[in-house]
Amino acid sequence: MKFKAAKSRSVVIKKGQTTKRFKLYVQNEEIPSIVTSPIKCLGRWFDASLQDRDNIKNLKQQVEEGLKKIDRCGLPGKFKAWLYQHALLPRLIWPFTLYEVPRTTVEALERITSRHLRKWLGVPPSFTSIGLYGKSNKLQLPLSSLVEEFKTAKARLVLTLRDSPDEFIREAGIQTRTSGKWSATKYVSQAENALTHKDIVGVTAVGREGIGARKVVLWSRSDLKERRARIQSEVRRAEENARQARAVEMGAQGAWTTWNTADRRLTWGDIWKYEPFQFSFFLRSVYDLLPSLVNLCRWGLTAEQKCSLCDRVGTLEHVLSSCSTALTQGRYRWRHDLVLRELADLLEKERKKEHGNHPRHGHIAFVKSGETVKTQKPTKASILDGSRD
Known part of the structure; x- marks a missing residue:
């Protein structure tokens, strides 16, 4: 050598x-x-500094340049969000694992990415990040949080070094440093204690589940691969619990925490079917960010928050489906009735037309040997011309 x-x-x-x-x-x-x-x-x-200070600056620059490139492309906003999730975010996980990036730096980067995601999805800047990254919301989007991926990557690094099959690596005493605000080693220890506590509590039924409805693998009986996966899942669950606790404290955008409805998890295939303004309306309606009378008064744009039709408080629910005057006058179904009226008029005109006897389907015109058949160009007609009734 x-x-x-x-x-x-x-x-x-x-x-x-x-x-x-x-x-x-x-x-x-x-x-x-x-x-x-x-x-x-x-x-x-x-480099010569023997520190990660310059590498962290390069990481910030990489995030900002990546977001600018995605923003400058001519694709619709939902496609830009897909590029962030599947192109930019995976490139950041490895630097998060290697370098000693402080949590405050990751939180600052997440604020930058959240600002771009709000712009691409057509929601206002006041739209909460819980609506973007929450996995227990009534409406769940297929987007991942930078802070959550950072914590999961650091927890994965701690487990890789601590449980390495190489004895020299295990005994080297390598520490996974982040910052004084958050410690990956303590976070992994808390996750292990929580999983141990679940073994002590045992299996608890959820809803109307019966005994033995779910197969649960105990922490004490899990192998090394299962333990790594469960610890990472526990880290994500703890981050989701923190998001849900913040959502309960919100008055308007956290109202979904009191709803008794089934959760809806959107996939990218579902998002492709929405028009841009339709998807924006969908998100803002769930988190009460539409310009209802109550919101306009809260934002200081109007002084009156009562409905002009029934003199009740004009909340989002009232405007969309609960105004008694609008229900009585048929305002909610007005556009729907216009479409039905057009269809009814067209069908009535066709019904009044005289329809002759048409040949049955499946008739075959045989041609003798040596003769040719004169083909006639089909005339353009309505699909209703072939009806018998």
């Missing part, structure tokens, strides 16, 4: 600072200094 100096790096530290004044040689070949030639190993860059 031959030592290759070009693939190696040297670092000289004098009085606590790196310097390139001194050169190191191996077999009369100079080893490049890390001051002038940073090196990349296993996806991680090492």
